[in-house]
Ligand SMILES: Nc1nc2c(ncn2[C@@H]2O[C@H](COP(=O)(O)OP(=O)(O)OP(=O)(O)O)[C@@H](O)[C@H]2O)c(=O)[nH]1
């Protein structure tokens with residue numbers, strides 16, 4: 398894949414592209430270097446590159462994050478059923494040990510690539526890029542990335558997605574946005590999943606969850622969904638459709654999108670690169 | 685524990701800089717960390733010995749500087765300090781704010797020894 402995209406910046410030579418910082422010789426043989434560089438700039442660079450892979454094919458890439466068992470795979474299964482072939486989708490599954498989630502998706506006739514993260518508690522941009530090498534992206538409309546179930550680590554790593562979705566399942570309690578601000582600040586859409594359990598778990602107050610989310614200065618929409626009752630599926634598909642249209646419109650203008658919140662580093666990184674662009678800035682999309 | 689991944693990325697940066705400047709030893713690494721970076725300072729410190737072992741930064745001191753959270757109000761324009769899970773304007777209380785500081789995780793500076801030992 399990379400042989401066609403023309404990006405020749407590798408881990409090995411990335412430091413040559415990025416200027417070496419401001420040097421100060423304090424005394425004989427001792428140097429102090431001011432750097433101001435994001436710690437994850439290597440990841441961010443790879444993520445930007447992944448985003449170009451998606452953009453060149455008119456694909457919308459969506460990252461699903463939540464605690465373990467909040468219903469990410471179940472949501473994808475019911476999404477595939479509800480779409481009924483309206484969009485062509487593929488799934489990248491991040492899983493600690495098993496192929497279970499990928500197999501659940503494949504059973505529905507959709508391509509699923511499993512990234513076995515082993516002991517890693519999050520996906521990073523390099524893992525996603527490896528997965529992209531094993532996929533046929535042509536003709537796809539949406540790529541879903543199911544991140545590792547974890548409300549902490551995944552939020553720090555840009556994967557090249559356009560949008561972040563954070564799932565909060567009703568049994569987890571409505572205070573999770575207040576307890577995991579980094580994760581919920583990163584959400585472009587919050588899904589209150591397992592909404593069928595609201596009558597049973599009546600101490601979960603959706604308004605309170607939403608208030609905690611707003612206190613993170615996040616105006617992301619909040620949808621109530623249930624794969625059991627089918628609640629919210631319509632709104633969720635409408636959100637996807639709107640986002641896909643917006644993505645195609647951006648691409649027609651030669652623009653792309655990042656999730657609402659990117660770590661400071663992403664902008665820092667862009668700034669320090671100045672005019673550095675990949676030579677393959679030719680964007681196109683299929684109908 | 686993604687702090688180990690972050691620490692390994694940090695060491696790769698430092699190693700590249702050390703090579704570029706032909707340093708034989710890195711003495712100190714200064715990192716600036718905001719509470720909304722998603723990285724915990726003490727976990728980063730814990731991961732550090734694992735990440736730097738056997739590298740040019742093996743004996744380097746890791747200094748982590750904490751950066752406060754600051755928000756700018758979209759409604760009244762005030763810039764105030766805020767808590768990680770309450771990013772409200774300190775002046776008017778509005779939640780529609782923009783984060784202007786506190787999510788950074790930045791390699792700020794590196795001190796190293798160059799030249800040959802005498
Ligand atoms: N009642 C109810 N149960 C649900 C719903 N969605 C998922 N579940 C159940 O929640 C459990 C976990 O669902 P998964 O889809 O495997 O969750 P996940 O987020 O993919 O889990 P990991 O990948 O392990 O992090 C399963 O037993 C599902 O049947 C829902 O809308 N309502």
Ligand SMILES: [Mg+2]
Nearest residue numbers: 469470498543
């Ligand atoms: Mg799953």
Ligand SMILES: [Zn+2]
Nearest residue numbers: 398399402446
């Ligand atoms: Zn590539």
Ligand SMILES: [Zn+2]
Nearest residue numbers: 757760773776
């Ligand atoms: Zn204000």
